[in-house]
Ligand SMILES: NC(=O)c1ccc[n+]([C@@H]2O[C@H](COP(=O)([O-])OP(=O)(O)OC[C@H]3O[C@@H](n4cnc5c(N)ncnc54)[C@H](O)[C@@H]3O)[C@@H](O)[C@H]2O)c1
């Protein structure tokens with residue numbers, strides 16, 4: 050009775066990008082056991098992200114960790130009648146337990162921006178938080194796929210890589226900077242201009258919008274490739290420029306609208322849930338799972354770079370190239386490199402100095 054009820058709820062789940070796996074071949078009952086840990090689970094992103102991961106039929110165990118507040122979040126989320134068992138962990142002494150056996154660790158821990166700040170202004174606080182969390186990941190779940198959300202992503206991912214290298218656990222295939230929100234924004238803004246269907250549905254015959262976003266995750270380092278957007282649309286240079294700028298400034302648009310009460314949380318939770326779902330699908334052997342992510346890369350001369358990545362049973366299966374760029378995009382690519390490199394180097398230096 051309980052199992053059939055649960056299956057029907059999972060089938061009915063309508064979170065875009067989350068329920069599709071059960072549609073694509075894994076009945077909830079046959080999906081492998083997967084533990085997901087959310088670090089920073091009591092925060093603005095952490096809470097809705099925990100909810101979305103609870104709705105994901107691919108998750109069998111959900112560990113919610115924060116410095117405080119997680120028992121309440123876990124109790125609340127655990128009453129939702131979906132597959133996963135939920136446990137809350139609060140305080141450093143419980144971090145190991147939260148991480149043990151995790152297949153995917155999602156990190157939205159750290160302070161958000163206020164108006165007037167850049168993401169790099171968060172470095173001083175968030176670098177230390179990420180470093181200590183990654184030290185624990187190296188100890189308790191060295192093979193987990195790590196989805197880094199904490200800003201500045203352009204630096205926190207290199208910090209994580211250095212921590213894992215020092216611990217002897219680094220596997221470049223398992224470390225991801227989550228840039229999915231840039232893609233989500235680019236799709237939304239493009240669909241508005243191109244009058245396309247913003248997200249695929251069963252009932253709509255129009256193709257779903259897709260826009261690759263490459264580079265990094267801050268200001269001009271965010272480079273949407275609207276020349277590769279699908280479905281194609283006949284947009285003017287001015288329209289492409291405006292779309293590019295709006296995508297690059299999407300985070301700031303939310304920070305200013307929230308007027309001191311933080312940055313994007315709900316859209317980020319949605320984006321984080323899509324990316325974690327893609328990681329789980331890859332681990333489970335679903336073919337052709339491709340998402341943009343900030344990973345160790347040879348696509349440019351920079352050691353880390355966001356581009357399309359094929360996900361598989363070991364994490365990154367293939368880092369895909371940039372494809373054909375327009376002159377405008379080539380200019381954007383060259384312009385972003387110095388800033389992105391300096392953020393990467395700042396992260397590496399921090400991890401090795403402290
Ligand atoms: N990658 C992206 O696209 C993206 C998008 C939005 C926000 N962010 C970033 O995500 C981070 C979190 O944003 P938010 O709005 O959820 O902030 P928030 O302040 O609402 O929540 C952060 C949570 O992290 C927790 N935390 C702090 N130190 C911790 C530690 N050592 N271990 C575990 N948890 C800890 C806090 O207790 C809090 O609950 C920020 O750095 C923000 O800039 C990234």
Ligand SMILES: O=C(O)C[C@H](O)C(=O)O
Nearest residue numbers: 162200299300301312313
């Ligand atoms: O803008 C921020 O500070 C948060 C996040 O990186 C975003 O893009 O919304």
